[in-house]
Amino acid sequence: MTISFKQIEEKLKTEAKRLLESGQVSVVLAYGKGYDEKHPMPYVARNPSDVANIVFNEYCNYNMARYLVRYPAGTKIAVAVKAADSRAVIQLIQEEKVKREDLVLLGIPVYGMKNPKTQEIIDGKTTGGLYNPVLYDILLGDEVHGQAIQLPYDVLAAYESMDKEVRFAFWKKEFDKCIRCYACRKACPMCYCDPCFIDQNKPKWGDKSPKFHGNLMYHLTRFHHLAGRCIDCGECSRACPVDIPLYLFHKKVARECEEMFGQAAGMSIEDKPALVNFRVDDSDKILE
Amino acid sequence: MSFEPKILGIACNWCTYTGADLAGTTRLQYPQNLRVVRVMCSSRINPSFIFRAFQLGADGVLIGGCHPGDCHYNTGNLYARRRLAVTKKILEFSGLEPGRFRVEWISASEGNKFSEVVTEFTAQIKSLGPQTKFKISQ
Structure with missing residues (x-):
């Protein structure tokens, strides 16, 4: 089974558009175009028209949970989370920096992300070795199973x-x-x-x-x-x-x-x- | 000249510091290498104090608190126990000799234990020699 990054991108766009149009969230944290394909950037979509700029490919390894704490309390935020990112969100909820009810988590089950600097695949050696988000509201794609789990330690x-x-x-x-x-x-x-x-x-x-x-x-x-x-x-x-x-x-x-x-x-x-x-x-x- | 280590002792006001006081009033002998700083509770100790002490030339750091369950503030030393355990692991993984950092629970009535621990710890630091890894060189 291979991951279709294009498919995830499409789903991410549809969900982001739906959430912004319905007014359920005021901010969507996802990935946007950088100066080339290998360097996507964190992207904040505030209007349904911004959604077209969202991208997702194997270099989108940034942890978007980083940006949650920058918004005033009570802001409704949708955030695209991969496995490790969802753990960061849970940790922030534990520490009461964000509230669960303010968040919509767009879970991305994915493996084979690459480090743009070295082209190496990011696996259990450099991350927690999880592929499926621990916590999510909407899962973009099917859960990943059967992938060899690389022990993080x-x-x-x-x-x-x-x-x-x-x-x-x-x-x-x-x-x-x-x-x-x-x-x-x-x-x-x-x-x-x-x-x-x-x-x-x-x-x-x-x-x-x-x-x-x-x-x-x-x-x-x-x-x-x-x-x-x-x-x-x-x-x-x-x-x-x-x-x-x-x-x-x-x-x-x-x-x-x-x-x-x-x-x-x-x-x-x-x-x-x-x-x-x-x-x-x-x-x-x-x-x- | 033989090596005389500098040891920072951080002692909790209610147990270890009182225990040290008891060791003094009962005229127990222990090495003079320990410099004691009094804090109100062992959970007052910011782990950066310990890193900083090593940087400023301490050869060893000894931390004293109440026995778990006997904390004046009920739960302070239970938090401190977890926190200082992590500090110890960090110092160890960074390459500092693990014997240079020690946590002991010494109650107010244990003057004997205080003098024993200090004697033993000072001997241990003497055998380890001067701490140069973290120390800021002039």
Whole structure:
């Protein structure tokens, strides 16, 4: 079975048109034309006439849940979500940043998305390894079944078995590259703090110039802030202009959280985010 | 000259800090490498404090809180437990020696335990040597 991107695009257009015309939503978040086919852009349709600009192809890997928090509370929004994006929406609902009743989720079951930079297929290695949206109102296309599930955490094994000195050298090399453009923060659906801790001057948490120690402070704290919330869409590492494999660290933290607290981020609206919750019978072993 | 580590201790006001006080009033001996900062609750500790401490030259960080279930604010240390467990995993995966960070539950009546933990932790940090990975080099 292959995915017909054209078919999804058509369905996306019909649904967007219907929702905007009926006044059910005032904004549709989807994908639009970029400067070429390989670089589609996030697109906001506000009028039924905008719908013609919506596109969908294998390079549409942006996480549109990123833009939900930018609209005032109560705005009715329809958003196109792939598997990881729907988890981001669930996580935002858990954190009460958006309300379920304000959203219409246009679920896109899809695999074989490509990274425009490297042409590699985005699979379980760089994302959560899901193909069907976890939560949706309207599913555009049939659910994907029978596709080999690639375990999202397998890629970690090589890094976990590294000696700590080697691992530190690896991260030092990676963080040294960081130019502090904050593209990871901008691409991340869960990064909505205003101001971000790194932009604060009182207290000044870390150096703002792109030097190793400031970069380390920024990234480690960001990993911590996303602990139990990262939904593994991999957008941070694709947005990164210097190709820091941020998804590796996020995956590691996500796996530890899943093992310690028994819940993965963004899988159910009823859950509470792992770090603003506790169980009295949490084991002290997690601190060892 | 032998290596004398700098250890940051962050202690909760109601249990560990009082426990440290008890260790002092009962004249228990423990190494002077620990610099204690008092916070009102172990859940007051922002994980960035710990990263920052390592950057500013701490060789080890010891965190003390009430035993789970005994928190003055009922649930503070239960949140802290989850949060600090994640901090520990992050420090470990970034390549810092895992032994440099430790969380201990020490109640107000456990002056003995406080001095034992500090003695043991200081010895451990001494064997690990100076922390240079995170430290901002001048």
